[in-house]
Amino acid sequence: MSAQHPLVRVEVHDATTASLLLKLNSGAVDLAVLTTPTNDPEVVATALFTEDRILATTAGHSLFGRTRITLADLDGIELIVEPPGRPFREQLDALFAERDYTLAVKAEVDGTRLMASLAFEGFGAAILPASAVSARSDLGWHTAPVEGLPGRAVGLATRRQALLSAPARALADVLRDVVSSRGERQPGIHPASPQRLSPD
Template identity: 50%
Template sequence: MDQRQLRALVAVGEHRSFSAAAKALLTVQSNISTHVSRLEAELGVVLIDRATMELTDEGQVVAERARRIEHEFEALTSDVAAMRDVVSGRVRAGVIGTTARWLVPPLLTALKEGYPEVHVVWLDATTSSLALQLIGGQIDLAVVNTPLEEPELTTTPLFDEDRLLVAPLHHPLADRESVTLAEISQHELLLEAEGTSFRAELDDDAAAAGVQLRAQAEVDGMRLLASLAFAGFGAAVLPASAAPGWLEGEWRRIPIEGMGRRSVGLARRRRGLPSAAERAVADTIHSVVAAEAPLQRGIHAVSSSG
């Protein structure tokens, strides 16, 4: 068993074909097929269903281990380079979309200035998707909504953000300076879909106030939800980062009394040691949040040792 065989299996699992895996690894299809076949022969199991090109149950277990092994190889290289006072390596980082809008641009600048030899691949996705990819080893760390109910992951706090009502100018509540949960419960709202952490916390706040929110429409995607509110389809409860201060239109931001804040943190796998490059990216994320959060309307940095 060698690293090339493990890389080939992971690539086939991700791309669902030998040819696409070969292209991704800059090799030829016959090499990929040979590596996988030899790995199967050594382990005595079928790792890929040739009819569907999906990983078998055994293949999924081996691929998850293979990702961890690859991560350790990358961490080893990064740590040795750091001992020469040069932090280098590749880091795969995820970030929720509403936060990416204001965090990633200054983060790119800070990383380029502080760690020019660190190459970061960024992924914009939802918290649930990022958590699964962290557990599976596809990414190394991620900025996500917290708390996470995943025992395999650990988080450190980054910031809290206000939840507010975004109402089109024609909405009955648009002229209010603030509203209560009881008041917004009298109107149909654009809401995040049930099953999302944001919706669960929103429903908990409403229940604590003795009211139930009514959905005009449910949307699984914060940016789409915000876009519908901005376009005048209805009022929506959004995190502050979904309605940044520089964005203006035919709508108003209205504070909601008695509404808790959304918490955002930095997540990574509980098992294993982060590489020097990962530690550099994590430290930079914390420092950039501390510097940028005060400049963002409704976002409040949380002090943390990182």
């Protein structure tokens, strides 16, 4: 971004989708990369990518090194998960209940980055979106896709009634270009078809 647009200052806010929606609606940020759909009538989002849900484990865990994980494999396995009330946790609870599996909760954590950190430090296994982990296998952890779990859609959101400035449109284009050109290098990331945010 700085090479193409040296006068544009970019400020990054790392937060949950709910927090980002508040910042977006208040005008504190112009754009947000967040989980979609937003279910917010004041926000419009265009697709960036979809991503698989993966299981992250460290050496010594019973599922470490597996290349394929099913929901049956997770029956009774202690997991680091999102707290109740979060959309993915509700899906997870429903999928386990439908199959009469036990969702064994080791910890409930609100925040993907913290969940990933706990898993990578060996606290326990965590189900994470693919974008939350490095594909490098030399870092002491292992990841594998979890079959039977819904993926996560990620989009670029703006306020419905706000006109984006030229710098904000430029940033949106750079984000789309990065996802389009590099997204498939990350296992479990599936870039959306390139789109541009129109100035009107």
